Amino acid sequence: MKLKNIDFRKYKILKIAITADLHLMTKSRNPERYRGFENVLEAMLEKQIDHLVLAGDTFDASGRNYAEFEEICQRGKYKNIQINILPGNHDVDLNTKSMSSSNVEIITKPVIRNLDEHTLPILFLPYHKHSTMGGFIAEKKSDLPAGKWILLSHGDWIEGLHEPNPFEPGVYMPLTRSDLETYRPALTVLGHIHKPYNAENVYYTGSPCGLDIRETGRRRFLIVDLETASVESVPVASDFIYFNETFIVLPVADEREFLQQKIENRIQGWQLSVEEKTKARLQIRLMGFTSDKNELQKTVKNCFKDFQFYKEGKPDLSQVSLADNENLTEIIQRVSAKIQHLSPDLKYFPDVEAIYMHALQTIYGGKVARTD
Numbered sequence: 001m002k003l004k005n006i007d008f009r010k011y012k013i014l015k016i017a018i019t020a021d022l023h024l025m026t027k028s029r030n031p032e033r034y035r036g037f038e039n040v041l042e043a044m045l046e047k048q049i050d051h052l053v054l055a056g057d058t059f060d061a062s063g064r065n066y067a068e069f070e071e072i073c074q075r076g077k078y079k080n081i082q083i084n085i086l087p088g089n090h091d092v093d094l095n096t097k098s099m100s101s102s103n104v105e106i107i108t109k110p111v112i113r114n115l116d117e118h119t120l121p122i123l124f125l126p127y128h129k130h131s132t133m134g135g136f137i138a139e140k141k142s143d144l145p146a147g148k149w150i151l152l153s154h155g156d157w158i159e160g161l162h163e164p165n166p167f168e169p170g171v172y173m174p175l176t177r178s179d180l181e182t183y184r185p186a187l188t189v190l191g192h193i194h195k196p197y198n199a200e201n202v203y204y205t206g207s208p209c210g211l212d213i214r215e216t217g218r219r220r221f222l223i224v225d226l227e228t229a230s231v232e233s234v235p236v237a238s239d240f241i242y243f244n245e246t247f248i249v250l251p252v253a254d255e256r257e258f259l260q261q262k263i264e265n266r267i268q269g270w271q272l273s274v275e276e277k278t279k280a281r282l283q284i285r286l287m288g289f290t291s292d293k294n295e296l297q298k299t300v301k302n303c304f305k306d307f308q309f310y311k312e313g314k315p316d317l318s319q320v321s322l323a324d325n326e327n328l329t330e331i332i333q334r335v336s337a338k339i340q341h342l343s344p345d346l347k348y349f350p351d352v353e354a355i356y357m358h359a360l361q362t363i364y365g366g367k368v369a370r371t372d
């Protein structure tokens, strides 16, 4: 039987992987960032995905090493993975001459591509200073059928800036709601914001490895089905998972149990597997007033005994004062009892911790540091 006329690709759903914001420097300086990249490639092999898009800031502007990156791309097991690099705002010097690996392509100009005859066209839009995404999309709009194309780029989605990139204040090549309503991409995947985020059909894949303690929680990369524009979120087995948490301490009658319960709830909320627990690196800060700082120290140490701390640090108790004013202690105890019974009306407040913080600031005045 002759098989040569059958187009096997027709039977294969074409999918690509997307990650961003690796911020690679040198391997010796941040080995975990290179491991994050390798973790994505390994997961792609397992899932038989052979196309990867790096949606910006593959390298960090403050010190990069293309050779160490290429060494990974050229390894035998990865050499069949096609890698498209979209430069981000950190990649100003990156151009088509920067690398020689045959499986790596740097896309420096806006371009529309169909990776297969059955797939939706993709607009690859590299970061460009002092520009907007909408401006570039407008130039290409005649080749972008409404509702049937995919946007890959690097910058700020204006509607999604609930948590701006702490490294980079300001607005970077924005995409607006009006752009989405006018040009109607079926899907938008962006780099720039390092925390995984998605709303409606706009995704920030997030960096595959938290860059430092400010980049908390589990990391992921995305797999996009180019026929349906559906997205699968795949966890990255990163070396570290960072948690940066603040707890409010109050000199209430059951101070120790009160804090223990809060810490236990927070840890449960992380939903870590046994393996993930070993990868967690914590930064813990306590604020407020205690009836016994020595006892507090022991309680906190015990609550986190199964965890490791970021850069081998320890819980920061420097912003906890001794509650040595009986009148104020009496007041905070009464207020605390009230706050604990507030829950039915909590919808009017951001969270119960914020209410405690306000109560502390009101009662103790300037002795309490502000968190916002």
Ligand SMILES: [Mn+2]
Residues within 6 Å of the ligand: 056, 057, 088, 089, 090, 154, 191, 192, 193
């Ligand atoms: Mn960026």
